Amino acid sequence: MPHPFDLSGKVALVTGGNSGIGLGMARSLAEAGADVAIWGTNAAKNATARAELERTGRRVLALTCDVGDEAAVAAAFAETVATLGRVDGCFANAGVSGRGLASFLDMTTEEWNRVLRVNLNGAFYTFRAAAKHMVHRGEGGVLVGTASLAAIEAAPRSEHYAASKGAMVSMVRAMAVEFARHRIRAHAILPGWIETDMTANAVGNPKFHGNVMPRIPMRRWGTGADFGGIAVYLMSDASAYHTGDSFVIDGGYSLF
Numbered sequence: 360m361p362h363p364f365d366l367s368g369k370v371a372l373v374t375g376g377n378s379g380i381g382l383g384m385a386r387s388l389a390e391a392g393a394d395v396a397i398w399g400t401n402a403a404k405n406a407t408a409r410a411e412l413e414r415t416g417r418r419v420l421a422l423t424c425d426v427g428d429e430a431a432v433a434a435a436f437a438e439t440v441a442t443l444g445r446v447d448g449c450f451a452n453a454g455v456s457g458r459g460l461a462s463f464l465d466m467t468t469e470e471w472n473r474v475l476r477v478n479l480n481g482a483f484y485t486f487r488a489a490a491k492h493m494v495h496r497g498e499g500g501v502l503v504g505t506a507s508l509a510a511i512e513a514a515p516r517s518e519h520y521a522a523s524k525g526a527m528v529s530m531v532r533a534m535a536v537e538f539a540r541h542r543i544r545a546h547a548i549l550p551g552w553i554e555t556d557m558t559a560n561a562v563g564n565p566k567f568h569g570n571v572m573p574r575i576p577m578r579r580w581g582t583g584a585d586f587g588g589i590a591v592y593l594m595s596d597a598s599a600y601h602t603g604d605s606f607v608i609d610g611g612y613s614l615f
Contacts, residue, residue: 363595370439370444371450371594374481376398379553381452381505386583399423401423446500448594449503474520502534502545508612511525528547551607551612551613554582575611
């Protein structure tokens with residue numbers, strides 16, 4: 360009898376998969392037996408991540424793709440399917456952070472649109488392509504969006520980031536209901552403070568460290584590797600009857 364977490368024969372797509380949370384997911388998915396496609400905007404980081412993932416012995420595709428560009432997503436998804444044959448799990452993980460502002464009153468329309476273009480529109484374009492593919496194939500699948508604690512906790516001076524992540528949770532819940540009849544599940548992952556390229560400035564700030572670390576019961580920053588297990592579970596047969604959930608992975612930060 361196959362192990363419930365064995366992903367052999369399956370294909371995972373991870374946007375923003377060349378570093379941080381995305382690479383942590385992609386690495387564990389490949390180690391569990393899945394072939395993996397990663398999309399990112401930095402070709403050099405894509406190449407480094409691809410070399411690392413190929414050491415698992417799985418097929419790996421790395422594409423340069425700006426998920427905020429609707430045409431680029433369509434082309435990258437078509438290339439992913441043409442190369443790897445199918446997509447069983449789509450992890451919409453690509454995202455950008457808000458630029459530090461003194462106040463919401465100072466936010467420009469350009470800054471608002473910059474964040475939602477990638478975090479929300481990009482997830483929409485990616486999920487839409489994946490859902491069409493999965494419905495057409497008729498073999499089910501899973502759609503997973505990387506949201507944030509900002510979806511459920513206040514994020515002052517970063518309302519655009521919070522709006523994009525709150526919308527991610529709502530979009531995922533709606534997809535879970537719409538596509539359940541097609542055996543397509545949908546979930547959101549809400550990371551806390553994770554040590555990634557995107558959070559490097561904050562995590563490396565002594566004042567920030569002193570304010571945040573005492574609020575994390577586990578007394579450490581999260582890492583990309585902390586998201587590998589949930590990715591494997593959500594893509595595996597072990598979660599076949601589990602949909603529409605939001606997984607908070609924050610070392611206990613939101614509890615304390």
